[in-house]
Amino acid sequence: xxxxxxxxxxxxxxxxxxxxxxxxxxxxxxxxxxxxxxxxxxxxxxxxxxxxxxxxxxxxxxxxxxxxxxxxxxxxxxxxxxxxxxxxxxxxxxxxxxxxxxxxxxxxxxxxxxxxxxxxxxxxxxxxxxxxxxxxxxxxxxxxxxxxxxxxxxxxxxxxxxxxxxxxxxxxxxxxxxxxxxxxxxxxxxxxxxxxxxxxxxxxxxxxxxxxxxxxxxxxxxxxxxxxxxxxxxxxxxxxxxxxxxxxxxxxxxxxxxxxxxxxxxxxxxxxxxxxxxxxxxxxxxxxxxxxxxxxxxxxxxxxxxxxxxxxxxxxxxxxxxxxxxxxxxxxxxxxxxxxxxxxxxxxxxxxxxxxxxxxxxxxxxxxxxxxxxxxxxxxxxxxxxxxxxxxxxxxxxxxxxxxxxxxxxxxxxxxxxxxxxxxxxxxxxxxxxxxxxxxxxxxxxxxxxxxxxxxxxxxxxxxxxxxxxxxxxxxxxxxxxxxxxxxxxxxxxxxxxxxxxxxxx
Numbered sequence: 181x182x183x184x185x186x187x188x189x190x191x192x193x194x195x196x197x198x199x200x201x202x203x204x205x206x207x208x209x210x211x212x213x214x215x216x217x218x219x220x221x222x223x224x225x226x227x228x229x230x231x232x233x234x235x236x237x238x239x240x241x242x243x244x245x246x247x248x249x250x251x252x253x254x255x256x257x258x259x260x261x262x263x264x265x266x267x268x269x270x271x272x273x274x275x276x277x278x279x280x281x282x283x284x285x286x287x288x289x290x291x292x293x294x295x296x297x298x299x300x301x302x303x304x305x306x307x308x309x310x311x312x313x314x315x316x317x318x319x320x321x322x323x324x325x326x327x328x329x330x331x332x333x334x335x336x337x338x339x340x341x342x343x344x345x346x347x348x349x350x351x352x353x354x355x356x357x358x359x360x361x362x363x364x365x366x367x368x369x370x371x372x373x374x375x376x377x378x379x380x381x382x383x384x385x386x387x388x389x390x391x392x393x394x395x396x397x398x399x400x401x402x403x404x405x406x407x408x409x410x411x412x413x414x415x416x417x418x419x420x421x422x423x424x425x426x427x428x429x430x431x432x433x434x435x436x437x438x439x440x441x442x443x444x445x446x447x448x449x450x451x452x453x454x455x456x457x458x459x460x461x462x463x464x465x466x467x468x469x470x471x472x473x474x475x476x477x478x479x480x481x482x483x484x485x486x487x488x489x490x491x492x493x494x495x496x497x498x499x500x501x502x503x504x505x506x507x508x509x510x511x512x513x514x515x516x517x518x519x520x521x522x523x524x525x526x527x528x529x530x531x532x533x534x535x536x537x538x539x540x541x542x543x544x545x546x547x548x549x550x551x552x553x554x555x556x557x558x559x560x561x562x563x564x565x566x567x568x569x570x571x572x573x574x575x576x577x578x579x580x581x582x583x584x585x586x587x588x589x590x591x592x593x594x595x596x597x598x599x600x601x602x603x604x605x606x607x608x609x610x611x612x613x614x615x616x617x618x619x620x621x622x623x624x625x626x627x628x629x630x631x632x633x634x635x636x637x638x639x640x641x642x643x644x645x646x647x648x649x650x651x652x653x654x655x656x657x658x659x660x661x662x663x664x665x666x667x668x669x670x671x672x673x674x675x676x677x678x679x680x681x682x683x684x685x686x
Contacts, residue, residue, distance in 0.1 A: 185341065186320060186321075186341070186343065186344070186345060187343070187344040188317050188366065189345070189347070190346070190358060190359060190362055191347070191348050192349045192351065193351065194351045195298045196220055196221075196252075196254070198346065200255060200295055201255070201292060201293050201294050202256065202259060202287065202290075202294070202295045202296070203224075203258045203298065204258075204259050204287075204295055204298065205229075205261070206262075206263045206297075206301040206305075207238065207260050207261070207263065207301060208301065209241055209242070209265045210239075211233070217301070217350065224251060224252040224258060225248040225250055225258055226250075228248050229248060229260065238260055238262075240263070241264055242264030242275065242279060243261070243262060243264075243279050243282060243283075244261070245261050245262075246259065246260045248260060259287075262279075263275070263279055263302060263305060264279075266305040266306065268305070268307040270596060270597055272306045273312070273315040274598075274599040276305075276315050277315050277316075277319045277322075277599065277664070277665055278319070278663075280316050280319035281320070281322055281323025282323065282662075282664055283323070284320045285323055285324065285662065287342055288324060288338055288340055288342045289338070289340065290340075291339075291340040292342055294345075295342065295346070296346050296348050297316060297346065299312055299316070299347050299348055299349050300350040302315075302316070309349060309361075310357050310358055311361070313365065314362070314368075316347060316365070317347070317362050317364075317365025318365040318369045318665070318676075320342075320369075321366060321369025321372075321373065322373070323664075323665055323667070325376060326667065327376065327377065327380040327670075330382075363494075364494060367679075368598075370490075371489055371490035371672075371676075371679065372672035372673075372675045373672065374398070374482075374672075375479070375485070375486035375670065375675050376671070376672040378481075378485070378486075379475070379476050379482045379658075379669075379672070380669045380670045381475070383458035383474070383475040383508075387431045387457055387508070388431055388432065388434040388507055389432060389434060391436070391457060391482075391485075391504070392408045392506065394485070395408075395438065398489045399438060401489075402488075402489045402492040403492050404438055404440040404488055404491075405440070406437065406438050407436075407438075408434055408436055409435035409436075410434070411423070411426070411433055413435070414435055418523065418524075418525050418527075419435070419548075420525075421522055421523070421524040421541045421542070421544045421545045422435065422541065422544075424522040424532060424541060425516070425535075425538040425541050425542055426507035427515055427516050428462055428463070428509070428511050428512035430510075431457070431508050433505075435503070435505050435506070435546075435549075436455070436481070436506060437502075437503055438501070438504075439499075439501055440491055440492050442495065442496065442498060443497055443498040443499035443686060444497075444499075446498065446499050446557065447499065447555060447556055448500060448553070449556060449557055449558050449682055449685065450500075450502075450558065450559045450560070451500065451561075451562065452480075452484065452504075452543055452546040452547055452550060452559065452560070453478075453479075453480035453481040453482070453483050453485070453502070453503070453546075453561070453562045453563070454477070454479075454481060454505070454542060454543055454563035454564065455478045455504045455505055455506030455542065456477040456478055456506075456508065456539060456542065457508050458477065458508050459474040459539075460474070460508075460509060460511060461509065461535060461536035462509045462510065462511055462516060462535030462536060463511050463516065463518060463535045465536075466536060476657045476658055476670060477539070479653060479670060480539075480561070480563040480564060480653065481504035481505075481506055483562045483653075483674065483678065484502040484503070485502065485504055486675045487500075487502065487675050487679055488500050490675065490679045491679060491683075494683070496679075496682055496686070497686050498682050501550055501553065503546045504546075505542040505545060505546045509535070509538045515535070516532055516535055517535070518532060518535060520532045521620045522541075524544045524548055525544075525548040525549060525552070526551075528544075528621045528622060528641065528642070529620035529621045529622070530617075530620055530622055530623065531617040531618075531620040533623050533624055534624065534625045537624045537635070539564070539565045539635075540565065540638045540639055541624060543561050543563060544638070544639065544641075546561070547559055547642045548642050551642075551643075556646055558584075558587055558647045558648065558649070559646050559647070559648045560591075560648075560651065560678065560681075561639060561650050562651045562674070563652060563653065563654075564654045564657050565635050565653075565654055566632040566635050566654055567654060568630075568631035568632040569632045569652040569655050570654050571655075573603055573655050575655050576601065577601045577656070578595075578600065578601070578602050578655075578656055579602075579632060579651070580602045580605060580649055580650070580652075581604075581607045581633070581639075581652070583607070583640065583643065583649075584649075586647070587647045588604055591649055591681055593684065594677045594680035594684060597676075597677075597680050598674070598676040598680060600676060600677045605633060605636070605652075606633060607633060607640065611626070611630055611633045611637050614630065614634045615634050615641075621641075622638060622641055626638075632652055635652070636650045651674060656673050657673070658670050658671060659671055
């Protein structure tokens, strides 16, 4: 499944005038239940809230969940969730997002059919009703995600589902800004889950043809333009770099071009996502251990498809060009061989040293094609490009390479809002000598040392004078277990950050 079938609504009536089978009350660390609202809740628990708070059973520590008895007929049960010492603003929102995502799964396991969340304590902590609303909405949508569509045994599927959730504003006016915040949270969460679905799907069920169909369906639903370039189109355009990766597969490659136009005369922001729907390494075959995870090698393509869908849904004032060059990388009688020379769309010759360094080859033609349509204001490429990035940064930060300080700062500011954290990597000219070729303009690998950097230097060769950033998401593409907004499988990172970036940049 992608977006959970959970209804999330806003209500501006006083919390205790409403009803639900579960009332959820956030409490800050150190709060002894003495505020006016918490005193009212305490009465519904027969004094249990304050008694347990004063005795230290309820501390308000981050993620602490306590179920309390209730004497109120309007609520079947009351749960108090600790939100810790949540900071004001974005930092607090990032903490709360993980807390409520984890909480969503706990509520699901308790068969909570209708949930009323008292937003006032969280709003007071964060300092904004709009930010609190977006945060909790995102958390619920992301936290409840599961990819279980291929399970046939009911024991492998959650027994319960979380039904209707109402965000109770406690008498605050449900202004349009708050509804817009809920809608934004839904859009960001749903787009991330869409990307997760694409990436989690086994490669035999997510071929280049199928991902192109999914992108077309999304375009029809969200209202952006789409064009699918076939192999013959790529040949006509001289995309020898991209086609060299596709040459070993029986699956036809699909070069997906998407356009969203709502920014007047502004230049495009170009997004280019690596779309290797399965990566064997080609003739430079990968070892078999863990190769099944190479279904995730199209996460970059999934990211840019989902991002433009969210941008269209939100109606952002921007012009966005999203390109997803999709193909398998397979060995075969017609596969590219180490030492072959191929030509990119912009005419540069490339010596293919290692066919398992294929992502940069498809990105080269993706970027060249984006530039051929008119100079973008910026190019952002997203790719599960190098295992070396995971070694360097683990699963916590995205490695970013950029030729412009201002562009990196904009991306960094956007990522701070989503907690999809970035780390800027060096891209000195010094590293370019490692990808000098004796027989062509450039070679596709620079050896073992500085592998992520030399991969970025290769991509940079096709950017020209356009402001550019390369996001290597290999380390953060998937999670091994559930923690906060991350659930086992694809993370859908960094869809939310790219949407925030485009929203701020326009």
